[in-house]
Amino acid sequence: MPLIDMPLEELKSYKGRNPRPADFDEYWNRALAELRAVDPQLEFVPSEFQTPQAECFDLYFTGVRGARIHAKYVRPRHAENRHPAVVQFHGYTGNAGDWHDKLAYASLGFSVLSMDCRGQGGMSEDTGGVKGNTHHGHIIRGLDDHPDNLLFRHIFLDAAQLAGIALELPEVDPQRVYAMGGSQGGALTIACAALEPRVKKLAPVFPFLCDYKRVWEMDLAKDAYQELRTFFRYFDPLHEREDEIFEKLGYIDLQYLAPRIKGEVLLFVSLMDTICPPSTQFAAYNKMTASKQLVVYPDYGHENLPGSGDRTMQFFMNEN
Template sequence: MAHFDLPLDQLRSYRPDVAEPDDFDDFWGGTLEESRSLASPPVLARVDTKLRTVEAYDMTFSGFGGEPVKAWLLLPAGTSGPLPAIVEYNGYGGGRGLPHERLTWASCGYAHLFMDTRGQGSAGSAGGATADPHGSGPSVPGSMTKGILDPHDYYYRRVFTDAVLAIDAIKALDRVDPARVTVTGGSQGGGIALAAAGLVPDLVGAMPDVPFLAHFQRAVAMTDADPYNEVARYLAVHRGDDAAVFTTLSYFDVVNFSKRATAPALFSVGLMDIICPPSTVFAAANHHAVGAEVVEYAFNGHEGGQGVHWLRQSAWLADRIG
């Protein structure tokens, strides 16, 4: 895939106006208040993985509406804390998988919480374990158009709430330092991390890797690739719903969460990425309220920097956490 988006010098300064509803803060404040009022303490069960350097726990915490959400909690063996923590969110369609697939952060001395994404977890080999007990009106296969005509019903209202309450849950653990929590994730997980960074005021940092869910109106019109194309396919059938759809999506556009972030961010972008076009990533990064560094991978698509980028993340985070 050749470079297809704006020239790099324009990407680096690309800061578009993105639709933001007047009641954005009230909407999210009310959503989180309601779900927090229904939350119960997280439940942990030790898992025998045969790993010697990492302890693994099957964790269940209260998410949206008090509903149970699964996660893996991985801790460096033999530590008592308080440890710095990383909360990680998953890519589109994936599940939490198995504990031994997620060893790097715990091996570096962090408490690592990997959140299952409700209603997903059947794409690829990483299976999920969290249901989404909410129905929706007509939708295109996938998650992007579930409940898309009303922000209160929209799928990502539940996911973003789960993401925030995952942070609440890990902060409540004795072996975690609540003042040293970072969020990260790739693709969908990167978008969720940005949403969490805009909703939780005291994070150390955010590391969105090739983030999804940014600048919806540009992305939906620009790429034929899924998942954004799910929205285009929906509108191709439900003609005339454009205004309602993009009004709903404005409550979930992570550009609007970046504007509210209080922690610095390390972004990555693949300049040949047709799934999350580079301009949509830069839109979020250039609106990030407290400064963002963008690592560019000129000849990569949605895979971004992979293991090379993890080295950048680990060094960046070590500088901030110590």
């Protein structure tokens, strides 16, 4: 089989390259304390798009640093009992997508909450306010400021907050709240379940935002990771701050949040992925201590993985 990374047996024991900041746990405990202090000021606005089987709402809530975050909320119209909910996250720079693609889950009796990431292609607000570079890219936003101002810190907290909102909805069964997404959406699925450990099941697909130094050493700081190269070229051309930069990126490296997950994990990985290299994903998967299973696509890259959507739906429908 062709290889763009390590052989599969090596991937299964790979532990990651990016440094973990010494105060990583304190960093995220402090972030969660900030989140708990926020009044979300929930607002549900009925959408013009409605169906006989499902009610559709634009959901707005206030996240950390005062940003108003938007999500699409779809719930079964005639549900008599509390029912499961799925929290969805989109790929890098995208948005929550159309209403119609949430209806399959709604037809099965699930509510669906699909978030627009702040500052990307949807309707959520980016309040900004960081020192230093804001040129092309959210991974590096805030990298020259205090670590508490990293933009992906806030986006991770938004993801956890949305799951917390789902857990508190009167129509939702809090024992059946799940999370899903691919690429950046896979990353936010992991972040969501790590920072809101009441999420019972999660199905990340080729997650982004793992093991940044490994990406760099593989010379794959391009495409979705291009901003890493851009940052060094513009702001540290001699790499005098390289150790500092990768350590700061460690705060938003999902391999170090992964051990916090309590829910059951179904992770999809494609071994020919040159956008989010397999080793970076295994760095996170191998640190997960919760019940987990891996689905490997040997011949696929960063693309649609046939059967992954069906398998995810069956995973969420299975009550066992």
